[in-house]
Amino acid sequence: MGWLTAGEGYEIALMEGRVTARAVTGRAAGRQLKTIPKALRDHPEVDRLRRLAEWLERHEAACVAQVDAWMVSSLPVPTALLAGVWPDEAWQGALRDVAVVGDDPDEVGFLRDATTTGELRVVNLDGETVRLTAPTVTLPHPVLLPDLDDVREFAAELGIVQRVEQIHRATWHKPQDLAATATEVRDFAGGSYPNRFRLAARATGLGYRISGGYATCPVRDAGRSLEAAVWIGEPYWDGDSTTGALTWQDENGRAVRLREVGPVAWSEGMRMAAALYAGRTIEEGGNA
Template sequence: MVSTVQEDAWVDAEREYKLGLRAGKLVCQNPKGKSLASVPKWLKETETAESLLALADWLAEHELDCLHTVERWMLRSLPIPRAVVTEIWADSAWRDCIENMVVVPVAAGGTFDLENAGLLKDVDAKRGLGVIDLDGETQWIKTDSFAVPHPILIGDLEELRELAGDLGIRQAIDQLYRPIHQPTREQLDLTSINDFSGGHFEQLNFATSHCRRLGYPVRGGYATCRIWENNALIEARYFIGDEYPESPTWTGGLVFVDESQQPQKINSIGPVTFSEGVRMASEIYAKRKVDATEEDQ
């Protein structure tokens, strides 16, 4: 599968010009082989240019799809067949998303072997998944399945962060440095978290726009985040308002409901679900209008 176009790859175009793609943008060379600062208007309108731009759009969508898929693997913490990553590794769009992620072996019964977590660096059909362990050594995951665990499940998270920092490793998906949240003892018996209530937005429009940019759908006045954990689908809902779009609004509580729309006590939901729900609420709340009295506190 083609996933990128190399910067030095050119295709013949009209009038002996050449066209290519660089970082998703159309670039060209004149007949003398000189790269031009911009593509002439007439050349942009040719069939060759339109075909390349269509390819660029497809590549961008493909890269986003890869990114969202790997993030779902992490949020759902479900076993992934090793054969899947063996097949997709050659595609640089997939590889850029999964490489450097923390992965763990999954036993036949579905148990995560968190003690053998490592940073994914290589994939080989015969040897398995090559990871860098906490000792900085390369190990091979040979189990039929692996998982991309949510950071709240990783016991050696701080050590893996240090290792990644020492190696200069960066992740395409926020895993190692993703904010994680755990309930306090007082919150365990509650069905609503009010730590992020009272956030003021001058218009409901502003709040919903922030939600869209952060990737959280809004339904019935609530920003939502669905998490599949422990064989159950739970939806975190954070109230942002349900008045007219131009009216001022104040945020409310964060609740967790099951598929029957029943609110759940905090002590009955999984750690990933709670962490992601609070992450959503805190990110939206951070975009509120802060007045002078709040800034002085």
């Protein structure tokens, strides 16, 4: 955005998410200042730009969160919708280089552009730029990509960096030898924290919800809504806390057998459990 007059002898602008000032008179005329001058700190225009910067930051985070939700749910997204939001820099930053699939589920491409006529331009795995005109596209969860290693290798060759963690997202595949009645996974149980607050803080910091004694992660998998949950302790417990078992529940709160958990829900639940376990207290010394 351009420079705005603020006070006598100064102009301000929003650059890289922060308010910047420059002098318009004297020796320093035209020079960008390292800090906002004291005379401008309470100026209405400075305050307006600060509030705009905060809104833009929230908007950018909301765009990334929405694209992540589309990817985790694997729901079809209207092509016209993606083309419509593309001119917005925040949306474009969240969507650029995300892997998308059109009518052919085996044809994966990285989103590079969207036209005013509603077409998407993607780079396919042959390195060719092609147009997607399908009414809807999906942003596939990486666990659903059959050639994920090839996709990752090609992305590295192109120097692709995604704002939304997709192709380099940690994935887990469900074992085939699960017991018919099993409803919980304990691979990441027993991760010790000094108190429940620290464990809950790690969960929320990673973007998970806290519901009662659980850290939870809602997932839509193959048209079915599930919620993965890891026990983190009673809400008001002030002693040591440890991560508990990982389970899945349906929309009615009923436990889902592991054999019935879909690939995306399994992977996202395991990803959450592993991330919570990774933050545990690790003992050092001879008793470790």
